[in-house]
Amino acid sequence: MTIRFRTRAHVFWRCLFLQAAWNRRGMQNLGFAYAIEPALDALYADPARREEALARHLGFFNCHPYMTAAILGGAIHHEELVAAGEEPGAAPLSYKATLQGPLAAVGDGFFWTALRPFFGAMAALGALVAGWPAVVAAVLSYNLVHFGLRALLFRAGYRQGDAVVGLIARLALPRLADRLRAAGVALCGAAAAAVALRAGGVADGSEAAAVLVVATAAGAGYVALSRGAPLFPATYLVALLGTIVAAVTGWDGRF
Amino acid sequence: MIPLVRVDNRLLHGQVLEAWMPVLKATEVVVADDDAAGSPLARAAMTLCVPCETPARILRMAAVDFAALAASPAVVLVLVRDVAGLVEATTRGLTPARAPRVNLGNIHFAMGRRPVTPSVFLTAEELEALEALAAAGFTVEAQAIPTDPPYGLDELKRRYAAAR
Numbered sequence: 511m512t513i514r515f516r517t518r519a520h521v522f523w524r525c526l527f528l529q530a531a532w533n534r535r536g537m538q539n540l541g542f543a544y545a546i547e548p549a550l551d552a553l554y555a556d557p558a559r560r561e562e563a564l565a566r567h568l569g570f571f572n573c574h575p576y577m578t579a580a581i582l583g584g585a586i587h588h589e590e591l592v593a594a595g596e597e598p599g600a601a602p603l604s605y606k607a608t609l610q611g612p613l614a615a616v617g618d619g620f621f622w623t624a625l626r627p628f629f630g631a632m633a634a635l636g637a638l639v640a641g642w643p644a645v646v647a648a649v650l651s652y653n654l655v656h657f658g659l660r661a662l663l664f665r666a667g668y669r670q671g672d673a674v675v676g677l678i679a680r681l682a683l684p685r686l687a688d689r690l691r692a693a694g695v696a697l698c699g700a701a702a703a704a705v706a707l708r709a710g711g712v713a714d715g716s717e718a719a720a721v722l723v724v725a726t727a728a729g730a731g732y733v734a735l736s737r738g739a740p741l742f743p744a745t746y747l748v749a750l751l752g753t754i755v756a757a758v759t760g761w762d763g764r765f
Numbered sequence: 766m767i768p769l770v771r772v773d774n775r776l777l778h779g780q781v782l783e784a785w786m787p788v789l790k791a792t793e794v795v796v797a798d799d800d801a802a803g804s805p806l807a808r809a810a811m812t813l814c815v816p817c818e819t820p821a822r823i824l825r826m827a828a829v830d831f832a833a834l835a836a837s838p839a840v841v842l843v844l845v846r847d848v849a850g851l852v853e854a855t856t857r858g859l860t861p862a863r864a865p866r867v868n869l870g871n872i873h874f875a876m877g878r879r880p881v882t883p884s885v886f887l888t889a890e891e892l893e894a895l896e897a898l899a900a901a902g903f904t905v906e907a908q909a910i911p912t913d914p915p916y917g918l919d920e921l922k923r924r925y926a927a928a929r
Binding site for chain 2: 534535536570572574604605608609610611612613614615616618619623672675676678679684
């Protein structure tokens with residue numbers, strides 16, 4: 511039998527609470543079992559089989575919360591086969607165990623280190639230029655991408671089972687992440703410039719000097735980092751140099 | 766060279782790729798695991814998460830040539846799934862001279878296991894096996910990510926005895 515759309519939507523909703531009962535032993539195990547429960551209830555009419563199915567999903571589980579949508583969809587795909595007697599009960603578990611590590615790595619890289627900082631930088635710049643509605647717009651845009659991908663992954667996992675990996679490969683998230691990170695850095699630069707202009711840090715008539723200093727600093731920073739200089743020591747070194755220059759010359763931070 | 770052999774139930778995941786690879790300056794990953802090597806799904810998923818510039822090989826334990834990896838100029842991080850996999854590796858050519866450091870990353874809880882760090886749960890048999898490896902000359906440490914403090918075998922034994 512197949513699970514009705516309504517039940518699948520219920521599972522999708524419950525997946526949003528995946529980490530609500532996070533714990534050291536099983537990590538997201540309780541959240542996963544809670545999310546998949548409506549599907550198991552629909553598949554197994556016999557209480558003993560239902561209990562057995564729920565119990566097997568209480569084992570260790572930890573993944574990126576958004577990418578888990580693909581695994582949850584695929585686990586239901588496999589549970590349908592188990593209920594039909596076409597697969598052993600271990601099949602959904604091996605699916606979960608195999609995908610959780612790799613998909614966590616993909617999700618961490620894309621969502622946490624690229625998409626979220628990108629929209630954060632966009633919100634910062636937007637707030638400086640257009641005020642608070644820009645922050646709301648950035649949060650909404652982020653969640654549009656987030657929920658769009660979640661729904662896509664959940665649906666693909668349910669329909670395709672193991673083949674969802676091919677879909678994720680075609681999404682090329684690591685490459686997209688690289689571009690988002692670069693764009694996010696550019697947005698941060700623009701936000702910094704907006705802060706300087708709004709604070710009146712540039713006196714009339716010396717814009718050219720300000721642009722020259724900033725462009726030189728940015729260029730030197732880019733060259734140093736692209737040649738492998740470590741980020742944090744380089745940042746602190748620049749801050750220290752700036753402080754020394756200001757102290758020695760009595761510069762008040764204005765051009 | 767093999768700077769580290771890591772025991773991790775999840776094999777390749779974020780901690781390994783984002784935290785350990787850069788710190789070790791590893792240029793290559795070898796996953797030594799029969800189940801993963803025999804599963805097209807596992808191979809596809811693991812290939813997916815590794816950056817394209819980093820070669821990742823998913824091999825059956827019998828197919829791993831530890832002598833060649835140790836002698837190679839590439840910096841190879843070797844992953845095994847559990848302590849049993851680690852012990853099997855030592856019967857197939859893994860020696861302290863080829864790979865002195867053994868890292869316990871994530872060994873999940875199951876009935877009969879006791880916590881020795883937040884991410885490592887051991888059985889008495891595994892602790893004995895690790896002691897034998899240490900006696901053979903391996904440095905055995907539990908450390909999930911490089912910024913965590915490393916726990917040596919003596920500390921792990923003390924924590925095992927204190928845990929319930």
